[in-house]
Amino acid sequence: xxxxxxxxxxxxxxxxxxxxxxxxxxxxxxxxxxxxxxxxxxxxxxxxxxxxxxxxxxxxxxxxxxxxxxxxxxxxxxxxxxxxxxxxxxxxxxxxxxxxxxxxxxxxxxxxxxxxxxxxxxxxxxxxxxxxxxxxxxxxxxxxxxxxxxxxxxxxxxxxxxxxxxxxxxxxxxxxxxxxxxxxxxxxxxxxxxxxxxxxxxxxxxxxxxxxxxxxxxxxxxxxxxxxxxxxxxxxxxxxxxxxxxxxxxxxxxxxxxxxxxxxxxxxxxxxxxxxxxxxxxxxxxxxxxxxxxxxxxxxxxxxxxxxxxxxxxxxxxxxxxxxxxxxxxxxxxxxxxxx
Amino acid sequence: xxxxxxxxxxxxxxxxxxxxxxxxxxxxxxxxxxxxxxxxxxxxxxxxxxxxxxxxxxxxxxxxxxxxxxxxxxxxxxxxxxxxxxxxxxxxxxxxxxxxxxxxxxxxxxxxxxxxxxxxxxxxxxxxxxxxxxxxxxxxxxxxxxxxxxxxxxxxxxxxxxxxxxxxxxxxxxxxxxxxxxxxxxxxxxxxxxxxxxxxxxxxxxxxxxxxxxxxxxxxxxxxxxxxxxxxxxxxxxxxxxxxxxxxxxxxxxxxxxxxxxxxxxxxxxxxxxxxxxxxxxxxxxxxxxxxxxxxxxxxxxxxxxxxxxxxxxxxxxxxxxxxxxxxxxxxxxxxxxxx
Numbered sequence: 001x002x003x004x005x006x007x008x009x010x011x012x013x014x015x016x017x018x019x020x021x022x023x024x025x026x027x028x029x030x031x032x033x034x035x036x037x038x039x040x041x042x043x044x045x046x047x048x049x050x051x052x053x054x055x056x057x058x059x060x061x062x063x064x065x066x067x068x069x070x071x072x073x074x075x076x077x078x079x080x081x082x083x084x085x086x087x088x089x090x091x092x093x094x095x096x097x098x099x100x101x102x103x104x105x106x107x108x109x110x111x112x113x114x115x116x117x118x119x120x121x122x123x124x125x126x127x128x129x130x131x132x133x134x135x136x137x138x139x140x141x142x143x144x145x146x147x148x149x150x151x152x153x154x155x156x157x158x159x160x161x162x163x164x165x166x167x168x169x170x171x172x173x174x175x176x177x178x179x180x181x182x183x184x185x186x187x188x189x190x191x192x193x194x195x196x197x198x199x200x201x202x203x204x205x206x207x208x209x210x211x212x213x214x215x216x217x218x219x220x221x222x223x224x225x226x227x228x229x230x231x232x233x234x235x236x237x238x239x240x241x242x243x244x245x246x247x248x249x250x251x252x253x254x255x256x257x258x259x260x261x262x263x264x265x266x267x268x269x270x271x272x273x274x275x276x277x278x279x280x281x282x283x284x285x286x287x288x289x290x291x292x293x294x295x296x297x298x299x300x301x302x303x304x305x306x307x308x309x310x311x312x313x314x315x316x317x318x319x320x321x322x323x324x325x326x327x328x329x330x331x332x333x334x335x336x337x338x339x340x
Numbered sequence: 341x342x343x344x345x346x347x348x349x350x351x352x353x354x355x356x357x358x359x360x361x362x363x364x365x366x367x368x369x370x371x372x373x374x375x376x377x378x379x380x381x382x383x384x385x386x387x388x389x390x391x392x393x394x395x396x397x398x399x400x401x402x403x404x405x406x407x408x409x410x411x412x413x414x415x416x417x418x419x420x421x422x423x424x425x426x427x428x429x430x431x432x433x434x435x436x437x438x439x440x441x442x443x444x445x446x447x448x449x450x451x452x453x454x455x456x457x458x459x460x461x462x463x464x465x466x467x468x469x470x471x472x473x474x475x476x477x478x479x480x481x482x483x484x485x486x487x488x489x490x491x492x493x494x495x496x497x498x499x500x501x502x503x504x505x506x507x508x509x510x511x512x513x514x515x516x517x518x519x520x521x522x523x524x525x526x527x528x529x530x531x532x533x534x535x536x537x538x539x540x541x542x543x544x545x546x547x548x549x550x551x552x553x554x555x556x557x558x559x560x561x562x563x564x565x566x567x568x569x570x571x572x573x574x575x576x577x578x579x580x581x582x583x584x585x586x587x588x589x590x591x592x593x594x595x596x597x598x599x600x601x602x603x604x605x606x607x608x609x610x611x612x613x614x615x616x617x618x619x620x621x622x623x624x625x626x627x628x629x630x631x632x633x634x635x636x637x638x639x640x641x642x643x644x645x646x647x648x649x650x651x652x653x654x655x656x657x658x659x660x661x662x663x664x665x666x667x668x669x670x671x672x673x674x675x676x677x678x679x680x
Contacts (some may be wrong), residue, residue, distance in 0.1 A: 021522075038619025039521040042659050058639070080426035086443060088425050103426060152502025155495075162492025162525065181379040182361070185502065279378025299398070319382050 002029045004077040004105075005064065005091075010288035011106035013206060018047040024064045025051070028073055035063045061090040068095055079105055107285070107293040112307045117287065118331060120207040121309055124167075125329055125340040128202045128209035131158050132223045135198065140219055143192070147174055147185035158202050167201030167208035167290045178214070179323035181280060181315060193217055195234060195322045201290065208290045210311050212327035214238060225326065234324075237274070237316050241324045244268035244314040248282060249330060252312075252337035258300035265314040266298070274316045283311040286329055308332045309340070342369045344417040344445075345404065345431075350628035351446035353546060358387040364404045365391070368413055375403045401430040408435055419445055447625070447633040453647045457627065458671065460547040461649055464507075465669055465680040468542045468549035471498050472563045475538065480559055483532070487512055487525035498542050507541030507548035507630045518554070519663035521620060521655060533557055535574060535662045541630065548630045550651050552667035554578060565666065574664075577614070577656050581664045584608035584654040588622060589670060592652075592677035598640035605654040606638070614656045623651040626669055648672045649680070 005026045006012060009019040016025060016032060020040040026033040032051035036044050041055045056063040068076070068091075080101040083091065092099055113121065134157050142150060154170045173183035174190060178197035190196075199212040213223035216234070225242065229235040248265035262282040269278045283296035286309055294302040294310055313327030329340040345366045346352060349359040356365060356372060360380040366373045372391035376384050381395045396403040408416070408431075420441040423431065432439055453461065474497050482490060494510045513523035514530060518537035530536075539552040553563035556574070565582065569575040588605035602622040609618045623636035626649055634642040634650055653667030669680040 042520055080429070081424050083425050084421050085423050085425060085428050085441070086420035089420070101425070148502040150502075152496070152499065155502070156492070159492065162488040162490075162495070180382055317378075 003027065003073050003075065006079065006082060006106055007060075008079075008082055008106060010110075010206075010292075013288060014106070014110055016048060016051050018044060020044065022060065024060050026064060026067065028071055028076075033067060035060050035067070059090075061087055064091055065093055065095065068097060073097060075100055077102055077105060079103060082106075104293055107289070110287055111285065111293045112305060113287060113309050113331075114307075117207065118307065118309070120205050121209070121287065121329070121331075122340055124202060124204035124207045124209040125211075127164070127204055128158075128167075128200070128211055131200070131202060132198070132211060132213060135200075136215070136222050139190070139196070139217070140221060142190055143217070144189055146187045146189045147172055147177065148187065150174075150190060151185040154198070154200060158200055165203040165206075167203055167210060170200035171197065171212075172200075173197045173323070175322060176320050179317045179319050179321060181317055181323065181325065190217060193230065195229075196221070197323060197325060198223065199325065199327065201286075206288055208286050208288070210286050210290060210327065210329055212313055212325045214324050214326065234322060237318070237322075237324050238326075240269060240272045240274060241314055241316055241326050244278075245312055245326045245328070248312050248314065249328070249337060249339060252304065252330060252332060253335060254305050254332060256304050258294050258296045258302040258304060259298055261296050261304070261312070262298050262300070265312065269314060269316060277316045277318060278314060279317060280315065283313055283327075285310045304332055306332050306334055343367065343413050343415065346419065346422060346446055347400075348419075348422055348446060350450075350632075353628060354446070354450055356388060356391050358384060360384065362400065364400050366404065366407065368411055368416075373407060375400050375407070399430075401427055404431055405433055405435065408437060413437060415440055417442055417445065419443060422446075444633055447629070450627055451625065451633045451648060452645060453627060453649050453671075457547065458647065458649070460545050461549070461627065461669070461671075462680055464542060464544035464547045464549040465551075467504070467544055468498075468507075468540070468551055471540070471542060472538070472551060472553060475540075476555070476562050479530070479536070479557070480561060482530055483557070484529055486527045486529045487514055487517065488527065490514075490530060491525040494538070494540060498540055505543040505546070507543055507550060510540035511537065511552075512540075513537045513663070515662060516660050519657045519659050519661060521657055521663065521665065530557060533570065535569075536561070537663060537665060538563065539665065539667065541626075546628055548626050548628070550626050550630060550667060550669060552653055552665045554664050554666065574662060577658070577662075577664050578666075580609060580612045580614060581654055581656055581666050584618075585652055585666045585668070588652050588654065589668070589677060589679060592644065592670060592672060593675060594645050594672060596644050598634050598636045598642040598644060599638055601636050601644070601652070602638050602640070605652065609654060609656060617656045617658060618654060619657060620655065623653055623667075625650045644672055646672050646674055 012019040012025045022037050024035040034051040035054045044053045075098040150172045158166045174194045177183045194217040197214050201209040244265040265282045281297035285292040309331045315325035317323035331338045347364050352359040352365045362377050364375040374391040375394045384393045415438040490512045498506045514534045517523045534557040537554050541549040584605040605622045621637035625632040625634050649671045655665035657663035671678045
């Protein structure tokens with residue numbers, strides 16, 4: 001079908017090279033329309049060559065509804081995850097058009113990365129890896145500072161003092177706070193030997209990187225994957241998670257199902273006796289969105305194919321103690337996998 | 341009705357004192373349930389005393405659906421703006437319960453601020469005003485830096501180097517970039533006499549502040565409301581916007597309609613010949629959300645009442661030249677208004 005409607009920022013950027021936080025994009029065969037409000041029309045008109053920019057009079061849904069009313073189309077594709085019940089009612093009000101739902105169709109469209117996208121994602125990963133190195137050095141100077149201070153320093157380095165965008169709010173979690181997989185920074189302070197979990201990414205021309213490393217504080221700390229902990233339990237848990245990640249990565253190739261990859265990571269952790277402490281999926285696609293198709297979960301039937309790019313990030317979280325997660329982005333190659 | 345379901349973070353915090361980005365809150369008469377995933381159960385259980393925390397097995401919607409299936413309720417309230425078409429289908433799948441839509445009912449519940457909320461909002465505004473002063477001083481040292489650098493410095497000051505949350509990503513826009521009401525920072529540099537628009541806010545115990553000021557670069561620049569521009573056109577436009585803001589504020593009292601306030605600001609700008617360059621609403625409520633009820637727009641029939649708190653922020657945007665917006669938060673008093 002060549003008619004579809006969307007409002008997601010990444011999808012819009014993929015379709016027409018522009019996006020803002022107040023938009024509806026409509027493609028009707030060879031024609032494209034970009035509806036926005038008065039705050040963004042200047043930028044939209046500057047950026048858009050192949051779509052007609054429409055400044056919404058009162059609201060965007062009404063403008064989209066009017067535009068669709070004036071066409072002769074019979075059917076249009078939409079993503080039911082994109083529209084609220086309220087918006088969808090307004091959008092299709094009084095229209096004699098069949099709205100065909102297809103979940104995530106705009107992410108699925110982007111699931112195989114083009115050569116250009118792979119290049120941008122590799123640059124994002126390289127930039128991100130460099131920032132991890134810089135942050136490791138910075139951390140050695142931040143003894144006694146709290147997580148909130150550390151968070152700000154991470155944002156400073158990741159964004160190059162505001163020059164580039166970050167993929168998401170970085171997670172910097174110390175000691176027992178690292179057992180919360182999406183911890184928020186607290187007043188907990190960095191001490192000698194503190195356990196450190198750092199999950200962060202940057203954008204390069206809108207494409208995201210995503211990485212997680214764990215280490216412990218000492219004057220020579222680094223974010224290499226091979227880590228040495230004084231504490232035996234930390235070392236044991238770390239090595240289990242690392243093995244889970246390595247085994248899962250080794251299995252990746254075109255033709256495997258996403259849930260089979262998840263199972264390999266999960267089995268390593270389960271066999272070590274920590275299955276119930278691995279409380280999330282093994283990975284997710286990364287591109288214009290930090291989380292997108294394919295999802296590497298227990299239930300995903302998605303067939304993995306060449307040039308999909310996603311994370312592998314098993315974890316073990318021990319409440320009140322610490323949590324370990326190790327995450328890298330990988331690209332599926334013709335007959336295997338490349339760690340980015 | 342005493343049964344309702346929600347997933348919005350601010351609404352959840354208002355209801356039970358806790359929120360995270362993966363949650364469904366259900367109140368059934370005297371019982372309350374907080375459904376979340378494995379990443380957040382530790383924090384949720386620590387924080388919640390009056391709601392039962394349920395860790396979702398596979399997904400939150402399925403857990404909510406099962407929970408509702410096991411009850412004997414006949415009807416439940418929901419906000420159709422809160423749920424995607426996809427989520428709503430999963431939520432009510434196979435249930436014999438009437439889902440009653442009520443738009444924004446959770447914001448409307450919070451539209452009149454309590455004494456405690458007023459206190460917190462006043463503290464947020466005071467903290468924000470202090471940060472404006474600090475930022476003005478910092479700007480005098482940042483000649484030749486670009487907007488992205490200025491943005492980062494703003495974030496540093498607003499967040500006290502990461503110690504407190506900000507209300508939204510601050511807008512720091514120079515010269516012609518200020519004509520874009522929601523400008524993103526660019527490589528445009530701060531020069532002698534540059535026009536400067538700064539729109540920013542901070543949070544105090546989760547309550548937001550919001551303020552906008554305009555000035556021009558000089559070694560003594562400040563963000564006072566009275567501003568002197570060398571350029572006559574800038575002065576003229578600035579004074580029109582200031583008059584629009586002052587007239588609108590003067591008219592605020594219990595019993596006036598939101599759209600009447602909007603009209604007063606709009607009339608000042610229209611009578612000065614710049615009506616078509618005022619491209620947004622006059623204001624919005626502020627509380628746990630940076631944008632919430634009441635909306636001070638052309639069409640809002642909302643009756644203004646004591647202890648509502650909202651912004652008044654008219655603007656004039658001249659494409660390719662500059663844009664002026666002046667914004668303050670106000671509280672409606674028993675018989676008038678207090679500028680916060």
